[in-house]
Amino acid sequence: MSITYNEKSRSFKLRANNTDYMFKVINGEYLGHVYYGKKVPDEDMDWLLRLDESPFTPETNNRDRAVYLDTTPFEYPCFGIGDYRESALKILDSEGMSTCDLRYVSHKIYEGKPALEGLPATFTTDKSPAQTLEVTMLDAHTGLEAVLVYSVFENLDVITRSVRFRNTSDKPLKLTRALSACVEFDHDKFDMITLNGSWARERHIERAPLHHGKQSIDSCRGESSHQNNPFAALCEHNADEDRGEVFGFNFVYSGNFIAQAEVTQHKKTRFVMGINPLDFEWLLESGETFTAPEVVMVHSDEGIGKMSRIFHDLYRENLIRGEYKNKRRPILINNWEATYFDFNTDKILSIAKEASKLGIEMLVLDDGWFGHRDSDNSSLGDWFVYEKKLQGGLKHLVDEVNKLGMKFGLWFEPEMVSPDSDLYRAHPDWAIQIKGRDMTLCREQYVLDYSRKEVRDYVYSMMKNILDNANIEYIKWDMNRQLTEVGSAALPAERQRELWHRYVLGVYDLMGRLTTDYPHILLENCSGGGARFDPGILYFSPQIWCSDDTDAIERLKIQHGTSICYPCSTMGAHVSDCPNHTVGRNTPFRTRGHVAMVGTFGYELDVTRIPQEDRDMIPAQIDEFKKYNPLVRTGDHYRIGNMFEDNTWDAWMFVAKDKSEALFEFVQVMARPNMRSRRIKLKGLDPDAYYYEESEPDKLISGAALMNAGINCAKAWGADGIKGDYSSKILHYIKH
Structure with a gap:
């Protein structure tokens, strides 16, 4: 017992x-x-x-x-x-x-x-x-x-x-x-x-x-x-x-x-x-x-x-439930960093057409498709299609994307309301507030009072109308501000301080309804990036957007820290454009792919406008991700490098539960002048077995040697290997 x-x-x-x-x-x-x-x-x-x-x-x-x-x-x-x-x-x-x-x-x-x-x-x-x-x-x-x-x-x-x-x-x-x-x-x-x-x-x-x-x-x-x-x-x-x-x-x-x-x-x-x-x-x-x-x-x-x-x-x-619990997630492309609010049906379809040719499996339409939203100062709460942008309506766009062999996903921010919205004009008391006090705006929005069932019911009815009228197979649920002036028009004075907790219970209630009524939809949570990356959310959402910072080098620390507690399979991670939209850094397209491959993997860019050399790499990146994702998703994760202690390099491994194979990933952040190759000891292998690296099947090395003596991470590690700052390499070891 x-x-x-x-x-x-x-x-x-x-x-x-x-x-x-x-x-x-x-x-x-x-x-x-x-x-x-x-x-x-x-x-x-x-x-x-x-x-x-x-x-x-x-x-x-x-x-x-x-x-x-x-x-x-x-x-x-x-x-x-x-x-x-x-x-x-x-x-x-x-x-x-x-x-x-x-x-x-x-x-x-x-x-x-x-x-x-x-x-x-x-x-x-x-x-x-x-x-x-x-x-x-x-x-x-x-x-x-x-x-x-x-x-x-x-x-x-x-x-x-x-x-x-x-x-x-x-x-x-x-x-x-x-x-x-x-x-x-x-x-x-x-x-x-x-x-x-x-x-x-x-x-x-x-x-x-x-x-x-x-x-x-x-x-x-x-x-x-x-x-x-x-x-x-x-x-x-x-x-x-x-x-x-x-x-x-x-x-x-x-x-x-x-x-x-x-x-x-x-x-x-x-x-x-x-x-x-x-x-x-x-x-x-x-x-x-x-x-x-x-x-x-x-x-x-x-x-x-x-x-x-x-x-x-x-x-x-x-903890994780649902259809995608033990399943590879679709490789998606999100239009946010590609277009922000400036898009229409033709622009989205042009991205989808190019993406489908390259093997990308899902198109996600982010913020800006609803109400009259051309910037972040209106329309949250008005979850009906902005047909001035989406000519022919949302269903038409979804159907056209589906014809390309791609799934379709959609962004919502269900917990928020804009002052400039039909919802707020009709129900100003539905926003969290203290009567008589000024209401603090953040990103030009207020927070809806999710302690109230009528509020949740209204929002869900609008979401449901969208989901029932188009083939939506993924939802990105966002939350872009925190709570202020925490008061409810519906609670008596002696229960006002319960609102913090009742709000969270309301969010769970609505996510529970959504995942119950639409069990085949993949739900990804986001909160200004990674502000709600916690096990409570993982119960409803098998993946969470890890951070709005998609720069491959910044992600080394973010993903390392996240992995201290959370599985890599839950980390929303994408290849984005350069110069990176957050930090302005340029990194090789290959390295961006290797870092994103640690997580759910996808693209956050305008695939019609990136350099041809980068575009040509996408099919191989997708094949690589599909090949190694079962190991990343189910294997044991070992951190080898630590950017918090030495910010010149990073490395990690995924090892099969039966030790039959392992994936080693290495990123050289800063090149070293006049120095020999790095010696790195691997982890998690069977010390009594022999392994070969996939590109050298005739060269057997014991697990003991790989872990106790290590491998050399050379400056010019093969034709496609380590070449200067921000370069990367992966090695696939297979048990003999």
């Missing part, structure tokens, strides 16, 4: 593959955290709690109860009872008091894993079964019940956490802090790894040693954000890609969050993660419930790379 309970010691043990997680009932009332790490045979390790050391426990010496509560490693700590460290739960009861004191009541263990009401979450499959523990806690004074939910994936080093709250009293109360997980560590010798950035610079890796006090990342923008991704890892100081103990945490949520590590006075570390308590409240009337989103916890005893591969396996098998 994955989960066991020792009745004598009142201890719980959760075993996830090679990981153990242990906690117990202390003094018949509290839950104390005991151990999290590499599996051990012991069923009870009480000594780790130091219950026999000063300060004495309350049952023998109540005079030191506050000191005891401020040192105990609580499994789910509450505010107000003498634990002055960061709490997971804080309330406001009917008397205006904020103290809560959860005590153990009961527990149950069962097979499988429950869904979370209204929320995305990981799920089980035949390949990845799970077992679940629910521990019921109660604050007898207020009647607040909290059910701590733990699910253990038997074949992966993964434990998930969430909490379900219920008001069992006859008086209302408010949750003002309802985090999803807390983990206690008995030392402070950790580095914290986070993914931060900005627009066009998402998920850059930052690593720093913990120090006394609180270190946190968060979002208060209404989305998971460009600035901080809802991921954090704690690792040993000497941990690297291949060695050391690492604990990774990822929040399955797409709104405001917090992830925080606190080094306490006793040099211990408390880590918490959940919905950001800033400006958060949730009213629980008698009998009402609230479910906190899921935290995914991954433990690795073999470095950061293994942690990443565990996350990748979990999300590919147990």
Whole structure:
């Protein structure tokens, strides 16, 4: 069994593959955290709690109860009872008091894993079964019940956490802090790894040693954000890609969050993660419930790379759903950087005709096809065809593209409304706002109040009318601004602070309807690029636009950071034009293809206007992508280079699960004068097997030699190899 309970010691043990997680009932009332790490045979390790050391426990010496509560490693700590460290739960009861004191009541263990009401979450499959523990806690004074939910994936080093709250009293109360997980560590010798950035610079890796006090990342923008991704890892100081103990945490949520590590006075570390308590409240009337989103916890005893591969396996098998879960995505061309708003039917068809000749499989029509939209200052919310641009209508265009043998995709921004729109003129109160305050514009748009079902129904009816009248096989769902003046015309005063969360639930509701009603449509999410690249979105959307920065060299860092937690198969990545529209850099067309091949692959350019030499390379790039995508999509990912440490080169690998083949990709960012070739050690191969590189089938090299001695990445690596700055090369190794 994955989960066991020792009745004598009142201890719980959760075993996830090679990981153990242990906690117990202390003094018949509290839950104390005991151990999290590499599996051990012991069923009870009480000594780790130091219950026999000063300060004495309350049952023998109540005079030191506050000191005891401020040192105990609580499994789910509450505010107000003498634990002055960061709490997971804080309330406001009917008397205006904020103290809560959860005590153990009961527990149950069962097979499988429950869904979370209204929320995305990981799920089980035949390949990845799970077992679940629910521990019921109660604050007898207020009647607040909290059910701590733990699910253990038997074949992966993964434990998930969430909490379900219920008001069992006859008086209302408010949750003002309802985090999803807390983990206690008995030392402070950790580095914290986070993914931060900005627009066009998402998920850059930052690593720093913990120090006394609180270190946190968060979002208060209404989305998971460009600035901080809802991921954090704690690792040993000497941990690297291949060695050391690492604990990774990822929040399955797409709104405001917090992830925080606190080094306490006793040099211990408390880590918490959940919905950001800033400006958060949730009213629980008698009998009402609230479910906190899921935290995914991954433990690795073999470095950061293994942690990443565990996350990748979990999300590919147990989070992503739908027709494209295990399927190559269509190779698309998007017209945005080719035309921006300046297009008509003839222009789009000219791009489609040339693209179809080259083997591109889908044409995606981006922003500007609806309302009267000729720039970004109008028409969001008016999801009807702008026939001045699309002469003959959308169906005519789609049919003509289909005749070329291509699929058709369409851009929407369903959460937004322009002041200059029929929708806003008819329903100005449908925008998020505070009555009497000026409304802040961003990109000349407001945010619709998705806490209101009538708003979601209206938007969906317009989308549905488009989808039912043309053969749309892909949707790019965009969100280009964050939330301000957060208020709803439909919520009473005592529930206004619920809007942040209700908004996210509304987004999930509409995405759920869309993916249920149109299961064959490929949904790709985008938020000003990568501002909502999180596991909550992956539940609905098997791929997310990684960043608006499509420059191949900038993408090396962005894609490296993203891969720390998310599978490469989920990264929207395209070959774009040069000079690059974001940074102005010129890079070889070949290198742009190799970097985009890490992700979903496609084109973001006007294929009718690029140099003939580049155009002639597209069929070969497409063939190359089709050949290697199964390995990229299903294999184990190994990071070899690190642009955050050495920005002169990068390299990575994809290795088949059975070690039968491997793809090595290398980018020389900056050439080196008067120096010999680089020596790079490969990873992930079978050390006892022999491999040959596809272009040299008669030259066998052992996996041990390739990994321990390495290969030479020469300056002029073959006729099509490394030639100066920004050049690239791929090698395909096959097991003999």
